[in-house]
Amino acid sequence: MFVLVNLKTYPCDPIEVAQAAADVADDSGVRVGVAPQAAHLEAVAETGVETWAQHVDPIDYGSNTGHTLAESVAEAGADGTLINHSEHRLKLADIDGSVQAAERAGLETVVCANNPEQIGAVTALGPDAVAVEPPELIGGDVSVATADPDIVTDAVEAAANVDEDVDVFCGAGISSGDDVDAAGDLGASGVLLASGVAKADDPRAVLEDLVEPLV
């Protein structure tokens, strides 16, 4: 099970969270990643934690002002990137271009989608994983695995119908080990979460609780 913490643009200390995530991953043996803002990638990677970008653009080197180049993200120390997060949606052609850009730069890819139908479509683009995140549950207190378990099982089925080699993650409202456990029971092989860690008074304690059922 992969626990990927997306820091979005929350006003947390990315280094504090990254250091805690690195320690929790080391102590537990559970795969834990942190996705900070692009400007914090290098500092986060220096903690030794598995580091993810929140986005890369479907571009190559050249005249692309204000865009995020996959190679620069990789050079900053990122191991992978989210693509098409619900808060940074792309057209299908641009999702395809971003997956190709990430692969060109050696980055692992997780393409997000809102529902099982979209999961099927983006699985066909050949990312390493897809993640179903219902937008209405993002940032809430109830985990997707509790509020809408069918969306997770349907996403797992939709992806498997297209390509059994693409992993399926889920996210939205996940904040505890019980939520991670429930997601795994529904067939997810990873979870994406944000506010549960980024807004916590004690991010380390939340991270320890998240991996607890996996140890």
Ligand SMILES: O=C(CO)COP(=O)(O)O
């Ligand atoms: O969007 C998310 C992770 O990418 C989920 O956010 P929350 O964990 O805050 O619901």
